[in-house]
Each structure stands twice: as C-alpha cells, then as structure tokens.
Amino acid sequence: MKKFMTAALAGLGFAITATAVSAQAPATLAQVKQRGMLNCGSNTGLAGFGVPDAQGNWGGLDVEFCRAIAAAIFNDPTKIKFIPLSAKDRFTALQSGEVDVLVRNSTWTMTRDASLGLLFTGVNYYDGQGFMVRKKLGVTSALQLSGASVCTQQGTTTELNLADYFRANNLKYEVVAFASSDETVKAYDAGRCDAFTTDASGLYSERLKLTAPDEHIVLPEIISKEPLGPSVRNNDPQWFNLVKWVHFAMLNAEELGVTKANVDEQLKSTNPEVKRLLGTEGKFGETVGLTTDWVVRIVKHIGNYGESFERNVGQGSLLKIARGQNALWTKGGLQYAAPVR
Known part of the structure; x- marks a missing residue:
C-alpha cells in the first residue's frame, strides 16, 4: 500500500509539474492571432526556396510553407511578414522571439536540436x-x-x-x-x-x-546529409505540433490525391482518410488550435507538397531539380507523413 501511495503521489507530482510548465509556456498561436500576422524567418534570397521578386513579393518552397501556416490559421496566406535572416543571425532571431518560425534551408543537426532551445518540426527538403x-x-x-x-x-x-x-x-x-x-x-x-x-x-x-x-x-x-526543415522554440508544444502538422497535411494531401484544383470536389469523398484530412469527419484541427477545415485552407491557397515542390524547385521551375529523395515514400522517396486519425 505504501509503495502504491508513493507511486501515486509521484505521478500526481509529475502531472502538476507538466501542467505548470504547459501553463507557463508562451502561447505563440494566440500571439500570432492577436498580431494578425505570422512572422516568418526567411532566407535573404535563394532562388526556388525564398526570394522576393522585383515588386517585393516573396516566393519559393520555404516561403510557401510559411504561407501554408498563415492559410491554416487565418484562411489568408498573405497575413505574413517575411524577415530575411543570414545564416549567422537566423537562430538568434528565433530564440529572441523576433520570428515565430524559421523556415530557411537550415540543417537539422544534433547540436542545434539539443543545445539551442529549438525544435525542428520535420524535413521539408532532403539535401546534401x-x-x-x-x-x-x-x-x-x-x-x-x-x-x-x-x-x-x-x-x-x-x-x-x-x-x-x-x-x-x-x-x-x-x-x-x-x-x-x-x-x-x-x-x-x-x-x-x-x-x-x-x-x-x-x-x-x-x-x-x-x-x-x-x-x-x-x-x-x-x-x-542535409535534412532541411522548419524550426520553432522548444517551449510551446501546441505551436510545435501546429507547424509539424502543416507539413504532414501537405504530404498527406499529395498522397491522397487532394490538389488545389480538386479540393472542393474531394470534400464529397467517402474515403475515410480523405474525410479526416479535410475535416468532414472528426475535429482533428482543433487538437492543434485550428479549425476543422484547416487542411482545406492550406490546399486551396497553396496546394499539396508535390504541387509546391514542382512549382518552385521541380520541373515547372528554373531549377528543374528531380524529386529524388523528396518524393513520397510510396514513390521511393523519404517524404512520409504521420496519418490524420
């Protein structure tokens, strides 16, 4: 009985501590909503990934990922401020709160993962x-x-x-x-x-x-090996999950054949996976602080991962880079998303 009570109290202490940490964590999503804009740390200019045109409009694979986050939150991919960051300043800007997310060809390494107070949310481009x-x-x-x-x-x-x-x-x-x-x-x-x-x-x-x-x-x-991906501060689990699942959503959309052109038609799908992804079944978006149609917003404004890849760095771009390792796992690549369920 004594051992049971000790274990129970220890478990209760852990739960209280976890709740306290969670309560103290800054609510990045709430700050972004209150500001009415996402602050995205971007490249100073890398064709295909993050670069402004002559009119100052940003484009690129990384840029479109930032726009996908804004679309998921606001249903408006233009509610975003791009903050160009050099390699030297990028992590400091994220640590200090100058940007909400860093999406600028940064390699996920053990040192960066374990000692900078950051978390990488996934790999949006496998490189070398x-x-x-x-x-x-x-x-x-x-x-x-x-x-x-x-x-x-x-x-x-x-x-x-x-x-x-x-x-x-x-x-x-x-x-x-x-x-x-x-x-x-x-x-x-x-x-x-x-x-x-x-x-x-x-x-x-x-x-x-x-x-x-x-x-x-x-x-x-x-x-x-240069696994490139977005990163966030490590003190906000909800924001970490939100950014991570935006990437997974774009991959799952490609795998399930949901595109910018057919997403409205796909809302009528009877496929359980498509229904969960697009929010016609379940309330999965609410688990990360978003609406049930969060993926519909992303795909309508940006498209799925494959569409973004081809448009910015693939065969439809000036770079004409082959999908290679960045193909879906079903096509011999490394891009693999956890399921929505």
Whole structure:
C-alpha cells in the first residue's frame, strides 16, 4: 500500500509539474492571432526556396510553407511578414522571439536540436552538400579538387563538412570563407576560388546568379546529409505540433490525391482518410488550435507538397531539380507523413 501511495503521489507530482510548465509556456498561436500576422524567418534570397521578386513579393518552397501556416490559421496566406535572416543571425532571431518560425534551408543537426532551445518540426527538403566548378577546369569529380581553393559561407554546416571530406580523402585545400551567401557567390563568380560548396539545392539556385551560368557544372558527389526543415522554440508544444502538422497535411494531401484544383470536389469523398484530412469527419484541427477545415485552407491557397515542390524547385521551375529523395515514400522517396486519425 505504501509503495502504491508513493507511486501515486509521484505521478500526481509529475502531472502538476507538466501542467505548470504547459501553463507557463508562451502561447505563440494566440500571439500570432492577436498580431494578425505570422512572422516568418526567411532566407535573404535563394532562388526556388525564398526570394522576393522585383515588386517585393516573396516566393519559393520555404516561403510557401510559411504561407501554408498563415492559410491554416487565418484562411489568408498573405497575413505574413517575411524577415530575411543570414545564416549567422537566423537562430538568434528565433530564440529572441523576433520570428515565430524559421523556415530557411537550415540543417537539422544534433547540436542545434539539443543545445539551442529549438525544435525542428520535420524535413521539408532532403539535401546534401556538393561542389560547383567552372567547366573549363576539366574537373568531373570532387576527388580531383586536391590543392583547390574553395569558397564557402561562414556559420553553416558546410565548413565542417568541407574539412571532413578533404581530410577523409587525404586532399589538400584552401578555404575562402565569407559572412553571407551573396559575398560567397560573388567571390566565386569573380574567380577568387576554384570551387564553390554549399547544399546541392543551393548550388542550382546560386548558379542562376552567375555571369555565365552555363559555364559551370555541379559535380556528382554529395558529401553530407542535409535534412532541411522548419524550426520553432522548444517551449510551446501546441505551436510545435501546429507547424509539424502543416507539413504532414501537405504530404498527406499529395498522397491522397487532394490538389488545389480538386479540393472542393474531394470534400464529397467517402474515403475515410480523405474525410479526416479535410475535416468532414472528426475535429482533428482543433487538437492543434485550428479549425476543422484547416487542411482545406492550406490546399486551396497553396496546394499539396508535390504541387509546391514542382512549382518552385521541380520541373515547372528554373531549377528543374528531380524529386529524388523528396518524393513520397510510396514513390521511393523519404517524404512520409504521420496519418490524420
């Protein structure tokens, strides 16, 4: 009996503590609603992922994910403020509350996950680090870069990956590092280094900025794992779940064939999975502080994950990146969403 009472009291203490922590956690969703706008930490300019056009309108895969969050909350993807952040400042801006969510090609690593007070909500783009060189160098493999000077950006995982790769392969190199991506690209374009390294998706994006893009090639080697995804502060479980499930919603919509064009028709579906996803059965949106039609809002305004991918970085874009690892799990890729049920 004594053991039972001790265990019961311990359980009660845990419940009280958990409730207290939950009560003290800042309600990000409530703040966003009161403000009437989502503050999204974005890239300073990376084609296909996050970049403003000549009129200042932001577009890209990451940008559309932020718009999907705004659509889920407000039924209006324009109720959003994009705050461009450098690699150096991005996590500080999130920690300080300057932005509600950071969606800007940031790699999910153990150090960032465990020591910055942040949580990654998922992977919206599986990537890996690569190299770009001028065709005239005659280089066809990164293993031929011994003695080369390599341009890279400070404050990113690319510096460590670069050092690891050259050390593991017994290659000599000279690193030429810059504070911003723009400085790095300009230096490479000006011939200050033999090669440029960053995430492969970034190489295809940055190549568009070069004076003569067709004179440069991306080498075949991928030297690292770079799971890129949104992150939030780790003190608000409801907000963490909301952002995570926006990504899952877009993936589930693609898997179930729910598109921007057919979502209204799909509301009549008798498929139980579609009914739960679109809110015609159950109240799943309410579990993360949203309305029952939260996924309908996302898909009507943005589309599913595949539509966003193809439009921004896939075959319908200037980058023309193959889905590859970012294909759905049903098509040999890594994108896999938990079910709505």
